[in-house]
Amino acid sequence: MxxxxxxxxxxxxxxxxxxxxxxxxxLGIDAEVVKVEDMDAALEYGVMITPAVVVDxxxxxxGKVPTLDKVKEWIS
Amino acid sequence: MDIIISKTEDIxxxxxxxxxxxxxxxxxxAAIIGLYACAGGSNVGQMANKVAVELxxxxxxxxxxxxxxxxxxxxxxxxxxxTDEIIAIDGCPLLCAKKxxxxxxxxxxxxxxxxxxGMKKSGSLDLQENDVKEIMAKMEDALAD
Numbered sequence: 001m002x003x004x005x006x007x008x009x010x011x012x013x014x015x016x017x018x019x020x021x022x023x024x025x026x027l028g029i030d031a032e033v034v035k036v037e038d039m040d041a042a043l044e045y046g047v048m049i050t051p052a053v054v055v056d057x058x059x060x061x062x063g064k065v066p067t068l069d070k071v072k073e074w075i076s
Numbered sequence: 077m078d079i080i081i082s083k084t085e086d087i088x089x090x091x092x093x094x095x096x097x098x099x100x101x102x103x104x105x106a107a108i109i110g111l112y113a114c115a116g117g118s119n120v121g122q123m124a125n126k127v128a129v130e131l132x133x134x135x136x137x138x139x140x141x142x143x144x145x146x147x148x149x150x151x152x153x154x155x156x157x158x159t160d161e162i163i164a165i166d167g168c169p170l171l172c173a174k175k176x177x178x179x180x181x182x183x184x185x186x187x188x189x190x191x192x193x194g195m196k197k198s199g200s201l202d203l204q205e206n207d208v209k210e211i212m213a214k215m216e217d218a219l220a221d
Contacts, residue, residue, distance in 0.1 A: 006100075007102070008100075008102050010102050010104040011104055012102070012103055012104050013102075013104075039099050039100040040099075042100045043099065043100060045150075045151040046141065046144055046149045046150065046151025046152040046155065047100065047151045047154070047155055048100055048101065048138065048140055048141070048151075048152070048155040049100065049101045049102070049103055049108055049138070049155050049158045049159065050100055050101070050102050050103060051102075051103065052151075052154065052155075052158075058150060059150045059151040059154045060154070061154055061157075061158070062151065062154040062155040062157070062158045063103040063108060063154075063155060063157070063158020063159065064103065064157075064158050
């Protein structure tokens with residue numbers, strides 16, 4: 001599983017990455033978590049506001065920090 | 077010569093400001109106001125798009141992809157969900173942008189219609205600079221309402 005965190009490196013983006021990594025660790029899932037700071041890559045997904053989380057190519061959220069439970073739901 | 081250098085610097089500064097306000101917007105910044113223009117095939121449709129572009133450049137909102145709402149494109153739908161306020165800018169009373177947003181389940185916080193700002197609808201696609209200035213001036217009031 002590939003989880004991409006799209007963002008510029010701002011506070012909300014960092015928080016999102018922490019939550020995703022926590023969810024992956026707690027569920028013990030084998031996932032590659034990638035931080036993508038290239039905003040052109042975000043546009044490729046149609047994402048126009050960040051932070052955003054993309055799981056295996058599917059955009060799950062944009063412009064908001066997701067909750068831990070929500071991330072677990074996406075990757076379970 | 078000095079004037080030329082000054083103008084060049086101005087252009088570079090303007091380009092930098094534009095670059096910062098276009099593209100992807102970070103939610104860490106101020107509230108995100110999504111601007112959804114109809115960009116329809118008429119003068120007022122093109123004016124709606126022009127207005128959204130200019131407001132984005134001025135930092136008064138963020139132009140978004142309206143067609144992606146109708147097409148249910150996931151990244152664009154999720155981006156709309158992440159906005160704090162949604163403004164639909166339609167060219168005419170057909171309200172295609174507003175209706176597309178509502179059909180997708182979004183609440184439109186503000187609906188602006190270019191014809192209601194005094195521009196007559198026609199099939200011409202070329203915008204006149206004076207018309208753009210006039211509509212932009214009226215947008216100030218429309219957004220303040």
